[in-house]
Amino acid sequence: MSIYHNGRRINQATGLDDTKKNRKLVQNDLLPNMIFKIQTGQISIEKEDAKTVEYYANIYLDIKSKIVKAPTIKRYESVLKNYILPAFRDRDVRSIKVTDLRVYLNKLEELYSGKSLDLIMIVFNGIFQEAIYDEAIDKNPFIHIRRVKVHSAPALPLSKEEVQTILQSATGWFKNFLAMAFFTGMRTGEMLGLKWSDIDWEQREISILRTRGDGGVETTPKTVNSLRIIPIFDELYPYLKNQFELTSKYDSYIYLNHKKNPFTDSHRIRDHHWKKLLEKCDIPYRRLYDTRSTFATMMVSSNRYSVNLISQILGHADVSMLFKRYNKYIKNDVRNMSKKLGLLE
Numbered sequence: 001m002s003i004y005h006n007g008r009r010i011n012q013a014t015g016l017d018d019t020k021k022n023r024k025l026v027q028n029d030l031l032p033n034m035i036f037k038i039q040t041g042q043i044s045i046e047k048e049d050a051k052t053v054e055y056y057a058n059i060y061l062d063i064k065s066k067i068v069k070a071p072t073i074k075r076y077e078s079v080l081k082n083y084i085l086p087a088f089r090d091r092d093v094r095s096i097k098v099t100d101l102r103v104y105l106n107k108l109e110e111l112y113s114g115k116s117l118d119l120i121m122i123v124f125n126g127i128f129q130e131a132i133y134d135e136a137i138d139k140n141p142f143i144h145i146r147r148v149k150v151h152s153a154p155a156l157p158l159s160k161e162e163v164q165t166i167l168q169s170a171t172g173w174f175k176n177f178l179a180m181a182f183f184t185g186m187r188t189g190e191m192l193g194l195k196w197s198d199i200d201w202e203q204r205e206i207s208i209l210r211t212r213g214d215g216g217v218e219t220t221p222k223t224v225n226s227l228r229i230i231p232i233f234d235e236l237y238p239y240l241k242n243q244f245e246l247t248s249k250y251d252s253y254i255y256l257n258h259k260k261n262p263f264t265d266s267h268r269i270r271d272h273h274w275k276k277l278l279e280k281c282d283i284p285y286r287r288l289y290d291t292r293s294t295f296a297t298m299m300v301s302s303n304r305y306s307v308n309l310i311s312q313i314l315g316h317a318d319v320s321m322l323f324k325r326y327n328k329y330i331k332n333d334v335r336n337m338s339k340k341l342g343l344l345e
Contacts, residue, residue: 051136053088053096056127063130071214079123083108093131098141105145118148155293155325156286163294165281173246174273177255178291179239184230185295185314188266188288189213190221194254196247199240204232208315212253216264226315296326 057080065073087104088096101124108117125142132140158166163182170178180191184206193212200207208228212218221227232240243254253262263269270288278285292314299310300322307319316322 050090050092051094051131051134053091053093053127054085056093056130056134056136057085059130059134060123060126064126069219070217071219074214074217075119076123079120083120084124084127093128094137096141098144101141101145109148114148121145121147153287155296156290157293157297157326158283158286158290160298162281162283165283166277169281170277173243173255174269174277176239176243176246177269179236180243181288181291182294183233183236183239185292185299186230187211187221187226187292187315188269190226192253192255192263192266193218195252196244196254199232199254204237206230206232212262213265216262221315223315223317225312225317228312228315230313293326296322300326 061073061076061080064076105117105121108120112120121142125140125145128137128140128142131137167175167179167182177191180186181188186208189211190208193210194206194208198207198209199205206229208221208226208230210218211221211226247254247256247260250256250260255263257263257268266288274288275285296310296314299305299313300307307322311319311322314322
């Protein structure tokens with residue numbers, strides 16, 4: 001049998017068989033007698049160290065650090081430091097109720113985006129899950145908390161005319177950088193992680209082996225499918241050759257900053273180069289990531305490549321992502337198609 005005393009679960013074996021008669025005996029006699037003896041001091045309960053949120057947060061981080069990438073761990077650490085621990089650091093996990101969480105999350109919802117709030121909930125939920133594994137609590141209070149709906153920012157590809165204007169206005173390494181982005185669809189972190197050793201000039205191929213960001217942390221790409229080969233298209237070739245003249249002598253990364261060091265992340269590129277270039281070209285703001293959206297839509301619209309091949313170049317797990325994100329930007333040619341099906345010919 002078990003009871004809760006001062007927020008603590010106390011178990012004690014009865015030595016009885018599990019029968020209807022014995023359950024009634026426990027409920028009506030043994031359990032009330034045990035409670036009475038605890039309350040009157042006849043049974044001594046040694047004080048147990050509190051199992052705090054911080055205690056299980058450290059366990060959670062330690063376990064996650066062995067199975068997820070370093071940039072993800074940094075985000076988890078930031079969530080704990082800035083949001084969860086300031087409010088719940090010394091709270092015993094057994095004392096936290098669903099209402100406590102709802103009040104806390106409602107306050108955050110007024111201040112932060114759905115994506116940030118969802119990450120906070122993921123980490124906090126994981127902390128309680130570790131407490132369950134430790135048998136400190138029976139149920140995770142987050143089972144009664146509804147996840148936040150997170151809507152990805154829509155893709156906003158640039159037109160061919162806008163791409164031409166941008167490449168004509170850009171200069172130096174940044175012109176070459178943008179050409180690679182527009183003509184390969186690579187993620188920014190993948191481009192920053194490129195080394196000259198990843199370029200096969202004879203086969204005209206680029207091997208995607210790593211990604212770089214979050215203060216210079218270098219990891220394998222986003223997913224298994226992100227480890228891939230990308231062709232060096234004719235449109236990209238002269239820009240890549242130009243960049244070779246600029247940085248190949250350093251036998252290091254393809255794109256280097258003004259101090260000839262590799263970029264640690266894309267923030268400076270976005271704020272000091274991309275935004276200013278769009279303003280100069282009088283083009284409405286797009287995310288730097290939309291260079292990837294632009295490549296995807298141009299490839300599909302060309303009708304020269306299969307959707308499976310395009311998905312492979314982009315590093316998607318399957319073609320469904322291609323249709324989900326980019327299909328609405330592709331011209332509808334239903335009215336212009338032949339009305340003769342010809343399936344029985």
